[in-house]
Amino acid sequence: MVNLTINGEKYTVSENSTVLEAAQQAGISIPTLCSHKDLSPYGACRLCLVEVRRNGRSVITTSCNTPVEEGMAVITETEEVLATRKTMAELMVSRCPEVPAIQRMALSLGVTEPAFSTENPKEDCILCGMCVRACDEIAHEHVLGFVGRGPDREVTTAFDVRQDVCDSCNKCVPYCPTGAITTLEAPQIGRAFKKKALNWKRARQVFQYATLLVFLGLMAATLFNVLQPLTVNIFSRLNPLQGLVTMVGGRELIANYIPAILTVVLTIVFGRVWCGWFCPLGAVFELFGRKDRHFKWQNLRKLKYVILAVVVVMAAFGSLAFLYFEPITIFIRGLTAIFKPVVQYVQLEDKKEFILPGFQWWAIAIPFVVALLLNLIEKRFWCRYLCPLGALVALGSKFSWIKRFVNQDSCVKCGECATLCPMGAISPENDFKSDPAECIMCMDCAAPCPKLAITFPQGQLGGWGYEFDPGRREALGTLGAGALAVGLLSLDVGNVKAAKKEVLRPPGAIFNDFLSKCIRCDQCIEACPTHYIQPAAFEAGWDSLYTPIVDPFLGYCDYDCNLCGQICPSHAIPFLTLEEKRKTSMGWAQVNFDTCVRCMDCKDNCPYDCFELVEVEGLRGVYPRVRDDSNCVGCGICVAICPKQDLKAIDVFPYGNVPVETHKTTPYVEA
C-alpha cells in the first residue's frame, strides 16, 4: 500500500493504482474522456490533468497514467490545471462541435461554445484511441490503429482494408465516447447486435401493419356484412378503456370485453405495446409526421391523463359522452364516414339514386381528421397528448416488467435515439432515458444507437419520477372537469332530457341504459346494410353526439337483419334474435292523410301487417292507417316505400312522441 495526499487529505491506496483511481476511490471527481476501467491508460485527451508534487518538484501531469508513489501530493484543481483542462475542452469541442458527448463535457468545464472554427463540423472522432485499445486489449484483434501524424491522424485499419481484417466482433463499439465508430466505414462492426435489434423493429413493424390490415379488413367485412359479427368488433373488445367505462357506466359486467384482459396483461408485461404494436390508428400516425420533441408545450402530455380521468369520472356518473375521444372508435368512425357512402354508391344499381350524405354524416369523421392534422405538428401527437386509452395503458406501463433501458456507461449522449423516437419519449435532458408511460416499445431507437446502449431488459423497477407523471394538479383538474361536465349535463343545457325522448334509436336501444353503454363507435352504423342507423349530432342532446339514431327517410330496418345488436361490443344495442328484434319497437309509424296518395304501398309491404284501411273525415277515399293494436315497431319500411316521401306522407315517430292525429278516421268497411 502507498500513502499519498490528495488535496491535502491523506489516503492509502494499492501500489498498483493510478492517481486517477486513487482520486476516484476518495470520491474526488476528475474529468476524463479517453480513460476506461477496462482499458490501459493512454493519456491522449489531457482532461484528467492534476498537479503532482513529489521530491520538492511540482508538475502538471495526467492522472490516468501516473502511478501513485509513496509521499506523493496530488492537487486535483489548481488554477493552472483548471485553465488547461478548459483549453483542452475548447480544443476538443472545436474539433467535434456537433458531438453531444463532447459538448456536454465542454460545458461541464465551462466552455459554452467552440473557441475555434472547423472546416469539418461533422467530425465525430476525437482520436481518444479507445477503440484502438479495445481492439488490442479486449478483442485481441489488433485491427484498428492510428494512421497519419498531426492533423492527418485518423483511426483506421492497416492500408484501409476493412472488410477483410475486421471480423465485426463489435467489441470496440461500446468504448467509443462520441459515437463515431459507426462512421468508421466498417459496415460489419456492430452488425450482430444491430441485426437483432433491427429484427425486433421489423417484427414490430410487420405486426403493426398486419394489425392495421386486419383492422381494415374487418372494417371492410363490416361494410359488406360478410364476417361473423363477433370477430368484427374484436378491436373494441380488446380495448380496456371501453371495457372499463362501459361496465362502470352501465353498472354491469359485459362479457364481450373479456379479451381486454389480454391487453391489460400484455401491458403489465411489455409496457405500452398496445400503442406501438396493436393500435391501428397508431399505425396510421406512424406513416408521417415529425419525430422529435418539437411541440412547445410538452407538459400537455399530462392532458391525456386528465381526459382519461374525465372519461372515467363521467362514466361513474352514467355518461359516456366523452368516449368519442377513444381512438378505436375515432378510427372506425373515420372509416365509416368515408367508406360507407362509397359502398353504398357501388352497391346501387341505379347510380342516380345515390344521395350524397350531408354534413351531419361527415361530422363523425372530424376527430379522425383532427387527429391526423395534429400529427403534422408531431408524429403521434394524439398518442402523446390526448389519447385516453394511451393514458390508461401508460399507467399500466409504469409497472411493466419489460422497460426500455439506456446503459449510461455506454451512452455517449449523441442524441440519435431522441430524434428517432416516434413518441418523443426520449428525454435529452434526462440522459436519454424514457418514461415507460411514454415509450410504446417500438424499439426504433435500439438498432441505430451507435453505442448499442439501448436494451429492453426485464424486471426493472421504477416507472415513476419522470417529467410527465400525472400529478396532483392533474387529479384536481380532472375532478373539477368531471364535476363541471356532469353538472352541465345535469343542468340539461340544450334541453337534453326532453330531446332524448324525441329520437329514434336502433332496435332495443330504447329499453336500455343506452347512453351509459354506447361507446359511440358507430360500428352499428357501418354495419347497417339498409342505412337505417345514422349518427346523431346534437338533436338528441349534447351528450348524444355520434350516438346511433335511425332515420326512416334514409333507410329502413330490414326484417331479416339483427346485425346492429350482434356487432355492438358494449351491448348498448342489446343482442336480439330475429324473433325478439321483430317484436322490439323503435317507434310508431303514422300516415299523414293530407299528403297520402292512397297508393297502399305501405300497407302492401308492411312485414308486420300493421295497416288497416280507414275513411278520413273531410277527405275523399280510403286511406291506410297503422292499427292501434298493431305490432308496428317503427321499422320504416313503409316510409321507405312511400312515393310521397318528400311530403312525409308517412313517418315514424319515437314511441312516446307520436303526434295526435288531426283527422278523425273510421275503419273502412268494404261495401
Place this chain on the structure above:
Amino acid sequence: MSNATADIRLALEDLRSELIAAYDSTRPCITVCAGTGCCASGALDVKAALDKEVEQQGVDLKVDLKITGCRGFCEQGPLVAILPENILYTKVKSTDAAQIVSKTIVAGELIDKLLYKDPVTGEKLVHEHDIPFYKEQHRVLLHDSGAIDPTSINDYLIVGGYKALAKALLTMSPDEIIAEVKQSGLGGRGGAGFPTARKWELCRKSPGDEKYVIVNADEGDPGAFQDRSLIEANPHSVLEGFIIGAYAIGANQGFIYIRHEYPLAVERIKIAIEAAREQGLLGENILGSGFDFDVTVQLGAGAFVCGEETALMASIEGYVGEPHARPPYPAQSGLWGKPTNINNVKTWATVPYIINKGAAWYSQMGTDNSKGTTIFSLVGKINNTGLVEVPMGISLRDLIEKIGGGSPSDKKLKAVQTGGPSGGCIPERLWDVPVDYDSLRELGSIMGSGGMIVMDESTCMVDIARYFLNFSRFESCGKCTACREGVQRMYEILDYITRGYGQEGDIDVLEDLCASIKAGSLCGLGQTAPNPVLTTIKYFREEYEAHIREKTCPAGVCKELITFYILEDKCTGCSLCARYCGDQAISGEKGSPYVIDSDKCKRCGVCREVCNFDAVVVR
C-alpha cells in the same frame, strides 16, 4: 588481467603501432571533404578528377588522396585540404583538379583563387587554422573530422581511436566510468542537458539482466545537421563512446536509431560497425574483457517526434512512433520493457575523450553548470555558415559575429533562433548572454540539439513563428489533444495574422494557448512547441501588433500585407523587372521609371531580385 586478455589488447596496440609506423606524417595528402554539404556541391566529382590527375601526372606514389568527413565550413564547399600544411582550398571545382596537383603538390605553390578570402579584411587566408571561422572554435569532437577517412578504422586508430575503450573495459569498473563521467559534468547533448552519468546510473541500478542502450541519431530540426555530420565524419568515435557506455550501464545490445534521410551517415556507421566487429571491438568478449556487446542500426522513417525517447523506442519495437507517459522512465522500463538508456550522438561521442583525457580536463571547459564543448549548426543570414564546436559559455555574439562572421549584407542582424522548432528566438540585444543550458532556458529558448539560425531585418518574426508551428503541427504525432489540436489552432491564428486577418486579442489567445499546451502536452514536442511563439511575442511584440493593428509587415515578408513599388529616382527604366514579372503587373516605357500595378502584383518579389539598382522596394 589474464594473459589472453592482455594478448588481445596487445594485438590492438600492435596494430596501432604498425599503422602509426607506416604513416608518414610529412607525406603530402589531399583530403576532399565528403560531408553531405560538400558532396551536394560536387565534392565527389572533384575527388574523381583529382584521382585522375594524380594518376595522369604520375604523382600517385608521392601523394595520398582521401576523403574525410565534414570539415564544417559548408558555406565554402567543396573543401579540399592539403596535408600536412593544412592548406584549405574552398569552392573547388573539378576543373581545378589539374592545377591543384600540378601547382600545389608538384610545385608547392598556392592557388590564389581557391584560397579563402576574409570578407571583412579582404585578406587571403592559406591555412585552415588562420580562418576566423576555425580560429575561434574549440574543436574536440570535430578535431579529427577533417583529418581521417570516416570509412577507415585504421585512420581512427592512428589518431588514438579505441584507446579509451581499452582503458575503460580493461582498467575501469562500470562504476568508475560512471563516476568519471559524473565528475566531467557531461550533460545530455540532445537538448535538455540532463546529467549523463545520472541517467546511466539509474539504468545501471534498475533491476534486470537485459538492458539496452540506444544512440539517438534521429535529428529532425530544420537547419540542424551536427549529428549527421559527426557520424559522417567520425563514426568510430560515436561507436567507441557507445560501447563504453554500454559497458558502464551493463547492456549487451545497442541500437543506433538513425533516420533514413541520412543515407551517407547510415552507410558510414554501418561500415564502422563492420570494421569494429572485425577488430573484435564489437561482438562477444570485447578486447578479452568478457564484455559482450553488439549494435544494430535501426532506420527511422523520418518522423520528428521519434527523436523523443519513448517514441523512438516505440519505433524500434515496430510500433507507430508515439510517445508514452513517463513514469515509467526508459531507465526503468524502456525498450521491450527492459531498462534502456538513450543518449544523443554527441553525448556518446564525447565519452571517449573524457575517458582518455580525464574528467578534470573536460570539466575545465564550459561554465559552472554546463561543461565541455558543444556543436552548433550555424546557419542563416551570416557569412560563415557551417558546423562549429565551441565551449559552453561562449556568448552568442562571439558565436555569431566572430565565428559566423556577421551579416553578409548591410542588413542588421535581428535575432537568432536556437533549438529548432522547440526553441525560441533570442533578439540581438540579448546576445551577450553565455550559451549554456540554463541561460538559454531563462530566455525562453532551449539549447536543443544545436541548431542555430541567424536572422536579419528582412525576417518577419511572426512569419518565423508561423513557419516553426507549421513544422510542429505536421510533426506532432497527434496522440494528445494539447499538441495535435492546440498547435494547429496556434498555427491558424498566426496564419491569419500574417495574412492580415489578425484581431485585437489574438496575442492573448496565443499566450493562453501556449501556456495550456506547455502544461498539458504529453511529451517534449508539445511542451516546447509554443516556444517560438512565446519568445517572438516576448521580444518582438511590436511586430505582432503591427501585423494586427496596422496590417503591415515591418520586415516586408508577409505577402498579403506588403506592396511592391518602384522608386522613381532609382529606376533607370531598364525594363528588366517588367520582363521578369509573371503577372504583367509592371508597366512603363523604356528609359522612364516603371510602375507596379499592385492589383495585379502577386508579390512574388522577382522584380526586387532582378533589379540591379535596388529600385524595387517593399512598403
